[in-house]
């Protein structure tokens with residue numbers, strides 16, 4: 053594993069393959085897996101991750117946009133890919149050219165896809181999104197039948213899927229998600245919809261773990277692929293292997309005195325004489341400023357607190373309690389060091405956000421190194 057930079061993310065592709073196999077075991081029988089690799093595979097690198105999930109038996113890939121799909125195609129990924137986000141009619145020609153399935157919720161895009169498919173003598177594969185509580189993208193539930201009837205008449209269009217999204221699957225249990233799943237099941241039992249013989253899908257990672265009734269024909273795991281979860285006290289967490297470790301190296305160590313201020317805004321004053329180390333990672337690398345005075349890191353297998361404000365390119369840690377600290381020592385911000393671990397879920401909790409955001413905001417400057 054060679055690298056050039058002082059701050060890097062190690063991506064363990066065998067962990068990714070393992071997590072896909074865990075999902076395969078959790079999913080109901082004959083359910084397909086669409087591995088969600090949008091946002092550069094949640095910061096892990098979409099091309100290597102796409103290849104790993106395909107090797108592990110995923111059936112499809114999900115991306116957010118046409119450009120993400122083209123990146124995969126141009127890297128030689130010829131597997132079924134669905135664009136989960138909205139596309140505009142002017143993108144239809146490329147969507148057809150690159151053999152992509154498109155999520156749709158308006159007629160304009162279906163019309164454009166149909167026209168492009170006829171011209172290229174291909175089939176436009178579409179997944180109709182229905183909104184039953186997300187309050188974002190989708191056809192209104194009571195308009196689904198009418199919409200499907202209309203678009204089915206377009207030439208060279210195949211409705212390959214009917215899908216929805218679960219906004220509250222990782223919130224405390226209540227009636228909302230079960231009633232949403234029930235509503236979706238009702239909608240797809242309509243003969244107009246059933247007769248399409250499409251794939252019906254709803255479940256993200258939290259849906260997979262907590263609501264087997266949401267698995268339908270296909271599940272769409274994102275976060276679980278990367279070995280994390282947003283479900284509190286989730287027993288599945290123990291089965292998953294975190295795929296990403298975020299590491300850096302100490303570039304300065306200095307003795308500082310009780311009462312000395314640390315970093316911008318002097319938000320931390322040292323409670324006693326100690327050793328303070330500088331780590332070359334900051335919010336421009338995705339180590340959020342919200343982690344100022346909140347996060348912990350590992351040095352030589354011991355926990356050390358982040359003190360003072362996280363800067364754009366650096367942060368400071370108190371290494372007074374760590375034995376034998378040296379310049380160049382490895383700092384683990386996410387991952388395991390000598391049996392101690394910091395999970396992305398811990399970092400997200402410290403920053404007051406979700407693991408998705410921590411992972412997909414890891415910056416471009418952070419070198420990705422791959423382990424197979």
Ligand SMILES: Cc1ncc(COP(=O)(O)O)c(C=O)c1O
Pocket residue numbers: 088136217255256257258272273274275276408
């Ligand atoms: C439509 C859709 N399906 C599935 C997912 C995967 O979600 P998660 O990462 O929580 O599994 C996402 C992610 O935002 C999504 O937008």
